[in-house]
Amino acid sequence: MTDSSATLEQWLERLMHQHSSAIDLGLERVGEVARRLGLLDQPLAPRVISVAGTNGKGSTVAMLDACARACGLTSVCYTSPHLLRYNERVRINGLEVSDAALVAAFERIEQARLAEPAISLSYFETGTLAAALIIRQQAPDIAILEVGLGGRLDAVNIFDADVAVVTTIALDHADYLGTDISVIGREKAGIMRSGGAAVLGSRTLPDSVSAYAEQIGMRVVATLGTTFDYAAGVAGLDWHGINAEGQQCHLEQLAQPQLPLDNAASALQALMLAGIEPSQAQICRAFESLSLPGRMQRIGRWRLDVAHNPHAAGWVARRLASEPVPQGRLALLAMLGDKDANSVVAELAPVIDGWVCATIEGERGRSAATLAERVAAEGGQVFFEASSVTDALTWIDKNEALADWEVLVCGSFVTVAAALEWLNKRSQGVGG
Known part of the structure; x- marks a missing residue:
């Protein structure tokens, strides 16, 4: 029943x-x-x-x-x-x-x-x-x-x-x-x-x-x-x-x-x-009039994209390569464990000046530490390893040295969803 x-x-x-x-x-x-x-x-x-x-x-x-x-x-x-x-x-x-x-x-x-x-x-x-x-x-x-x-x-x-x-x-x-x-x-x-x-x-x-x-x-x-x-x-x-x-x-x-x-x-x-x-x-x-959440979505200095495989990451990189960056571009990356992180990092690396890696918990999750290893293997500089996407966003937001940097948030629908929730609360003066 x-x-x-x-x-x-x-x-x-x-x-x-x-x-x-x-x-x-x-x-x-x-x-x-x-x-x-x-x-x-x-x-x-x-x-x-x-x-x-x-x-x-x-x-x-x-x-x-x-x-x-x-x-x-x-x-x-x-x-x-x-x-x-x-x-x-x-x-x-x-x-x-x-x-x-x-x-x-x-x-x-x-x-x-x-x-x-x-x-x-x-x-x-x-x-x-x-x-x-x-x-x-x-x-x-x-x-x-x-x-x-x-x-x-x-x-x-x-x-x-x-x-x-x-x-x-x-x-x-x-x-x-x-x-x-x-x-x-x-x-x-x-x-x-x-x-x-x-x-x-x-x-x-x-x-x-x-x-x-x-x-x-x-x-x-x-x-x-x-x-x-x-x-x-x-x-x-x-x-x-x-x-x-x-x-x-x-x-x-x-x-x-x-x-x-x-x-x-x-x-x-x-x-x-x-x-x-x-x-x-x-x-x-x-x-x-068309916009699609999580597809190169711009909210202030934040760019959000659900790209989670090499093909999608390559498209994001080509888009970013055609845009000027005033100070620098940071990537907040959090990915599921069954995705090809090595190739995603390799595609994004040419347009990223620094990285923050975050853990996604759960059965399909992946730790920030394993992502950081892959970034380092591609010659990237990891600024911070966060226990969650929310912690990564908060760390970036409070880091004055990165205040003028553009931030790409990507790697998973889960990653972008967490970022949207955090940004919504931040705009309403809740948390952050």
């Missing part, structure tokens, strides 16, 4: 511990509960776009959503993980979903999964079904779904997408996806559907992605650098690609978003293939 009085926080705590493993890839269990809920009887929405990839998924989803809404469409987005509130994972026309809507969805899912035979679901699987129930209830013009991990066996993949976007392929989550880039590409391409449309949003995807698209008979495959592309200049962003009928499209002097331009170009191409053709004015309105 379900507890109708449980709060969202109580539900999330329960979901965190109800399944045998935090990550359990496969579609059989979650697909059966979706069937019991009637979620597989018809498409989730008139247009569904799914986004998979190693990096750039959140940015692509954010730009898809902003442009769709600028065109007057209603939308629901599902993303993960969240930074501060679970409600961030489901956004209805740009606004976080309510606690009440999530709790109602969890209650329905609990009833369905406990029907004989009972089925165990992971935290992510339950959250994915909750998002789908909310999408059905809202009946938006477009649903935009971010794939969690991999693609083929991710819970999001029980839902068919009209347009499948693959952003980038790089090494991450090796314990689940392995270290063979070709195999990883095949897994992420698994979100494609025969007869559908695909957007390949990187110039360096492994051949396995396009090979799979050809194998299953995609209606159209649009590839960055061939089918669609962009040029960035002083007058703005120029983009060209194709629409749903295969006709050439051109958009000129677009506002440049503060997010990766490959992702912006891919979002525009995906919308076109979904039958949505934004005007120059609509795109400018969407991009000019």
Whole structure:
């Protein structure tokens, strides 16, 4: 029986511990509960776009959503993980979903999964079904779904997408996806559907992605650098690609978003293939007002980015290399134990003048001392080893010698979440 009085926080705590493993890839269990809920009887929405990839998924989803809404469409987005509130994972026309809507969805899912035979679901699987129930209830013009991990066996993949976007392929989550880039590409391409449309949003995807698209008979495959592309200049962003009928499209002097331009170009191409053709004015309105927490987010002298693998760290380093630094640039780095810290440090090292390393506690955590060893191995200078991200932020804030330095906070969603909470309290005069 379900507890109708449980709060969202109580539900999330329960979901965190109800399944045998935090990550359990496969579609059989979650697909059966979706069937019991009637979620597989018809498409989730008139247009569904799914986004998979190693990096750039959140940015692509954010730009898809902003442009769709600028065109007057209603939308629901599902993303993960969240930074501060679970409600961030489901956004209805740009606004976080309510606690009440999530709790109602969890209650329905609990009833369905406990029907004989009972089925165990992971935290992510339950959250994915909750998002789908909310999408059905809202009946938006477009649903935009971010794939969690991999693609083929991710819970999001029980839902068919009209347009499948693959952003980038790089090494991450090796314990689940392995270290063979070709195999990883095949897994992420698994979100494609025969007869559908695909957007390949990187110039360096492994051949396995396009090979799979050809194998299953995609209606159209649009590839960055061939089918669609962009040029960035002083007058703005120029983009060209194709629409749903295969006709050439051109958009000129677009506002440049503060997010990766490959992702912006891919979002525009995906919308076109979904039958949505934004005007120059609509795109400018969407991009000019767009910001995404934790993606090169600037708060005073603090720069926050969730980069936690070498590919993402390389993009951050290139962005920072193009910006002037008045005094110096400090990196506050805290990473999970299963991430490639050596390569992340190596990517960032050319644009960092000093380091503060912080411990992330927990089963997947990593100590500041082990991070400091990796920084030192790259020739970096470690100013402080902190017992937590909060302690690191406080130490930096109180160090007068660093008062004029820019501070990059990165390494994990956990790291950036802790920084956002600390900065929020600091701005309100609490703690610090």
